[in-house]
Amino acid sequence: MLSGYVKNRNLSAARLLFDEMPQRDVVSWNTLLSGYAQNGYVDEAKEIFDFMPNKNSISWNGILAAFIQNGRFESARQLFETKSDWDIVSWNSMMAGYVRKKRLVDAKRLFERMPERDIVSWNTMISGYAQNGEMLEAHKLFEESPTQDVFTWTAMVSGYVQSGMLTEARRIFDKMPEINAVSWNTIIAGYTQCKRMDLARELFEAMPCQNISSWNTMITGYAQNGEITCARNLFDKMPQRDSISWAAIIAGYSQSGNSEEALCIFIEMMRDGENMNRSVFTCTLSTCADIAALELGKQVHGRLVKAGYEMGCFVGNALLKMYCKCGSIEESYDVFEGMPGKDLVTWNTMIIGYAKHGFGKEALRVFESMQVKGIQPDDVTMVGVLSACSHSGLVDIGTEYFQTMGQEYGITAKPQHYTCMIDLLGRAGCLEEARALMRNMPFEPDAATWGALLGASRMHGNTKLGEEAAEKIFEMEPDNSGMYVLLSNLYADLGRWSDVKKMRMFMRDKGVQKVPGYSWIEVQNKIHTFSVGDSVHPEKDRIYALLEYLDQRLKKEGYISATKMVLHDVEEEEKEHMLKYHSEKIAVAYGILTIPAGRPIRVIKNLRVCEDCHNAIKYISKIVGRLIILRDSTRFHHFNCGSCSCGDYW
DNA sequence: CTAGGGTTAG
Numbered sequence: 001m002l003s004g005y006v007k008n009r010n011l012s013a014a015r016l017l018f019d020e021m022p023q024r025d026v027v028s029w030n031t032l033l034s035g036y037a038q039n040g041y042v043d044e045a046k047e048i049f050d051f052m053p054n055k056n057s058i059s060w061n062g063i064l065a066a067f068i069q070n071g072r073f074e075s076a077r078q079l080f081e082t083k084s085d086w087d088i089v090s091w092n093s094m095m096a097g098y099v100r101k102k103r104l105v106d107a108k109r110l111f112e113r114m115p116e117r118d119i120v121s122w123n124t125m126i127s128g129y130a131q132n133g134e135m136l137e138a139h140k141l142f143e144e145s146p147t148q149d150v151f152t153w154t155a156m157v158s159g160y161v162q163s164g165m166l167t168e169a170r171r172i173f174d175k176m177p178e179i180n181a182v183s184w185n186t187i188i189a190g191y192t193q194c195k196r197m198d199l200a201r202e203l204f205e206a207m208p209c210q211n212i213s214s215w216n217t218m219i220t221g222y223a224q225n226g227e228i229t230c231a232r233n234l235f236d237k238m239p240q241r242d243s244i245s246w247a248a249i250i251a252g253y254s255q256s257g258n259s260e261e262a263l264c265i266f267i268e269m270m271r272d273g274e275n276m277n278r279s280v281f282t283c284t285l286s287t288c289a290d291i292a293a294l295e296l297g298k299q300v301h302g303r304l305v306k307a308g309y310e311m312g313c314f315v316g317n318a319l320l321k322m323y324c325k326c327g328s329i330e331e332s333y334d335v336f337e338g339m340p341g342k343d344l345v346t347w348n349t350m351i352i353g354y355a356k357h358g359f360g361k362e363a364l365r366v367f368e369s370m371q372v373k374g375i376q377p378d379d380v381t382m383v384g385v386l387s388a389c390s391h392s393g394l395v396d397i398g399t400e401y402f403q404t405m406g407q408e409y410g411i412t413a414k415p416q417h418y419t420c421m422i423d424l425l426g427r428a429g430c431l432e433e434a435r436a437l438m439r440n441m442p443f444e445p446d447a448a449t450w451g452a453l454l455g456a457s458r459m460h461g462n463t464k465l466g467e468e469a470a471e472k473i474f475e476m477e478p479d480n481s482g483m484y485v486l487l488s489n490l491y492a493d494l495g496r497w498s499d500v501k502k503m504r505m506f507m508r509d510k511g512v513q514k515v516p517g518y519s520w521i522e523v524q525n526k527i528h529t530f531s532v533g534d535s536v537h538p539e540k541d542r543i544y545a546l547l548e549y550l551d552q553r554l555k556k557e558g559y560i561s562a563t564k565m566v567l568h569d570v571e572e573e574e575k576e577h578m579l580k581y582h583s584e585k586i587a588v589a590y591g592i593l594t595i596p597a598g599r600p601i602r603v604i605k606n607l608r609v610c611e612d613c614h615n616a617i618k619y620i621s622k623i624v625g626r627l628i629i630l631r632d633s634t635r636f637h638h639f640n641c642g643s644c645s646c647g648d649y650w
Numbered sequence: 651c652t653a654g655g656g657t658t659a660g
């Protein structure tokens with residue numbers, strides 16, 4: 001009876017029954033203990049353990065495993081030191097705990113200290129080395145071990161797979177005296193990871209014992225090799241699915257840029273009644289982040305809270321990113337503060353989030369408190385810190401960090417750091433310094449680096465440098481239409497219309513396709529997308545009427561539509577006309593009409609916001625008294641009371 | 651207690 005409740009994870013019923021039992025033997029205590037332990041209730045498990053009148057080795061194993069599996073490794077270690085007559089299962093658990101922490105030296109010490117070793121002890125040690133790329137050590141132990149079973153062999157195969165040594169992995173696999181589904185799945189995953197889907201498929205078809213994991217391996221493999229249609233075929237065909245299958249296909253669609261389909265599948269999954277696991281939460285939240293589906297994201301957040309997941313690492317980080325990328329930086333900070341187990345990704349996400357919103361000071365504050373907490377920053381952190389400085393115009397501080405990060409944190413500057421610095425110096429008008437830094441950097445500049453210089457040249461009207469940068473970029477990335485647009489805008493700024501025209505012809509000759517600009521906004525759970533001069537939206541009359549009205553008000557406020565700033569993507573005669581109808585403006589207008597007063601209007605654009613719209617939206621925020629948050633392809637703009645969080649500096 | 655499938659920052 002008690003074990004039935006525990007098996008069904010009905011722990012409150014189990015507890016009630018347990019409390020009413022007239023007599024409890026050690027088995028009943030252990031049953032409840034393991035029930036708590038396996039469902040993450042470590043404190044309850046510990047309480048039961050402490051109250052037990054007598055304990056056997058199963059009880060000791062239970063509490064030790066509870067600590068190890070729920071991330072309380074320090075408690076496990078201390079408990080382990082309190083007595084010496086552990087049974088072999090506990091020794092093995094403890095060793096596995098060290099292995100999971102990648103503390104192989106400690107694991108090995110335990111392995112040598114233990115009174116007797118069984119095959120699990122050997123396997124744990126072998127797989128520990130194998131998983132950490134120490135194949136020589138793994139191989140040595142493999143040879144030394146008295147017997148080998150299917151675990152031992154599979155651990156070796158897995159190790160070679162992880163190290164990318166597929167030929168060796170296959171050699172071992174072919175020698176195995178006994179093969180099970182896990183061994184097959186291991187080698188198949190190896191082939192998918194080195195993009196050999198043909199060989200993976202061959203083995204998948206050949207294996208006699210396919211299980212759900214085999215299908216999941218193949219689905220992930222196809223998805224990650226850009227063959228989402230094949231992935232979908234398998235997903236539709238598979239005899240049974242689990243939550244990992246759903247996570248794999250959702251992530252597949254999301255990563256191949258089809259966020260809408262990913263979210264449709266997520267909704268289908270909920271209708272199907274499938275349980276949600278951490279991966280499903282993680283990749284769904286990440287998809288919401290990509291298309292800034294804040295309403296849906298919040299609903300997923302709600303389900304997450306209901307499901308009672310701890311905000312640990314993966315899920316919490318995805319949630320944090322969702323709020324950041326949906327432009328809801330305050331909520332992001334709430335999530336951040338409430339996360340008990342922050343890891344490096346958590347800190348980096350928050351810093352980068354603030355940086356992209358133009359809140360440089362806040363980003364630096366988080367960076368400071370990260371160091372107070374004793375977390376070592378890595379290269380990604382520094383990209384965030386430098387771009388925070390760059391987006392907020394903090395030249396001196398940024399330069400200081402860049403110069404000291406080597407000795408201070410042991411981080412060698414990568415191309416991205418140089419790009420940040422060139423961006424930082426360039427924006428601040430120090431074009432010569434930026435160019436000099438570029439000459440002195442220990443890498444060949446890539447297109448992104450030249451792009452930063454081109455952007456800065458445009459901002460400060462330096463044609464010579466701009467042309468030089470543009471030329472390099474056209475060589476490296478002839479299809480990068482954004483850069484043609486930048487250079488063409490530089491000419492337009494200076495009124496060099498013949499050069500603008502030349503650029504346009506150049507692009508036509510080269511067959512460069514401009515990426516069409518569009519913007520979208522989420523209203524009542526539905527995404528509304530607008531393109532330039534949109535005329536398909538059912539509410540278009542109201543939208544254009546509002547735009548007309550705003551236009552009149554803008555003129556009264558002293559705003560002059562600056563045709564000199566115009567546009568890359570239109571012919572001259574269309575200029576004045578097109579200004580009104582830029583997608584970001586239309587989306588903002590629609591937001592003003594539909595989003596209740598007092599709530600921010602959040603718009604997303606796939607390209608960089610155009611300068612004229614940026615100006616206009618500043619005024620609009622003042623006229624209508626609304627907070628407008630615009631995410632463009634590089635950062636966020638918070639428009640409020642006539643000014644923008646980017647300080648007109650983006 | 652040991653082996654496989656998924657998910658987070660730029």
